[in-house]
Amino acid sequence: MSKANGVKRVALIASKGTLDMAYPPLILASTAISMDWEAGIFFTFYGLDIIKKAKLEHLKVPSLANPAMPVPVPNIIGALPGMTAMATMMMKSWIKKAHVATLPDLLDVCREGGARLIGCQMTMDLMGVKKEELVDGIEVGGAATFLEYASEADVSLFI
Amino acid sequence: MGPRVQALLWRVDCRGMPMPYPLLGARAALARMTQGDILGLLLTDRESELSLAAWCRMTGNLLLCSTERLGVRCAVIKKGDGRCSNR
Structure with a gap:
């Protein structure tokens, strides 16, 4: 369902932690930003590696x-x-x-463009990841956080 | 009266920039332009060029032409009313 103010929105789930699979969510979100859309990415399970300081530049x-x-x-x-x-x-x-473009650059574009970057709380508990291990500008949320955001999205994808 | 000639006042050079930077460059320039202004966009990224037609429809602008010479693509965009025309 589209939002009342007419601004389009894309809601993405990034669930894979490999170099190749980190690209689609970041390219889509940054392109959406270039079109003045709202963009949000929910990083869950191995996708959490994309926003880990120690992993971002070492995805394989x-x-x-x-x-x-x-x-x-x-x-x-x-x-x-x-x-x-x-x-x-x-x-x-x-x-x-x-x-x-490199992944850190694309992540910067998303952040500067005001994308909502949500780290999955359950995954963090499961894998023992602390918020300090994540790059700056990440909010921690759960499935309901994402669903609330996605409920008003025009495009929603699981990657 | 001869034909109306309009100088290209707005130019963005995105040569060598990868996707999505040319689109972000176009967005930044268009935000400062007024409706009817013409933007010349230079780019070398093929993906960005292919995205431009859809990008212009979604952002309510008009892609007037897009040509390539010597590996550099030049796209000319007319600023529209900002309403998505992809309906």
């Missing part, structure tokens, strides 16, 4: 069970030690070569 690409990698790696090779680091290194080199 899985080398296992990922047949869509541009250079296909058989699972038996992907399981070897160091393959995750290698897949991550390759992805980071492509990101650099294609001049794609």
Whole structure:
């Protein structure tokens, strides 16, 4: 349901903590901001890593069970030690070569654009994460916090 | 009377900037412009260029043209009334 004031809103759930899956919510939210939409992202389960100070710049690409990698790696090779680091290194080199924005930059755009960035309380309890471990400008909330926000959203996606 | 000539007063150079910075650049410029003003946007990011038509519809502006030369894309946007025209 659209809001009464006519401003559009996007509500996203970021549930994955890999480098590749951190991009869609941040690109969508920052693009929404460029269109003067309201944007909110609920970071839950492994998605919480995207807003962890210690993890944000060290998210990885899985080398296992990922047949869509541009250079296909058989699972038996992907399981070897160091393959995750290698897949991550390759992805980071492509990101650099294609001049794609970095995750910290995109997160900055979201924050400066007034996006609501909500860390999932339940996940934090479950995984023993403290609020101090999260980057600045994050609010901690629960499922109802997100649902209330999403109930007035025009676009709502689970990523 | 000859044809009406309008100088391009508003220009934003987003060459080398990745998505979504060109869109944010356009947004910042358009916020300072008045309806009917023309904005010239230079960009090299393909994704941003492809997004521009939808972006303009959603933000109530008009994409007049978008051309590429020597790897640089130039989009010309006319500031509209701000009403989403994607209906």
